[in-house]
Amino acid sequence: MLQIVIVGTLATIGTAGVPGAGIIMIATVFAQVGLPMEAVAILTAIDALVGMGATALNVTGDLVATTVINETEKKHQAEPAYQE
Numbered sequence: 001m002l003q004i005v006i007v008g009t010l011a012t013i014g015t016a017g018v019p020g021a022g023i024i025m026i027a028t029v030f031a032q033v034g035l036p037m038e039a040v041a042i043l044t045a046i047d048a049l050v051g052m053g054a055t056a057l058n059v060t061g062d063l064v065a066t067t068v069i070n071e072t073e074k075k076h077q078a079e080p081a082y083q084e
Contacts, residue, residue: 007032023047
């Protein structure tokens, strides 16, 4: 189980923004730990649903972070600079 977690984590580091990359990463993990590759074909059927959820979560997180940064920067710009 630990090997699956380590290989899965290392395999998915750069794939968050790539559509359909989850299947490639699942195939990599399955091959590494010796699981049957036929199961990847079954998982391909539901990957589109999981991918849509992951994309929505990723975009929502980016929007929230951007909004928070925008609001904090507005507060910093609204404060008058110290003048002697």
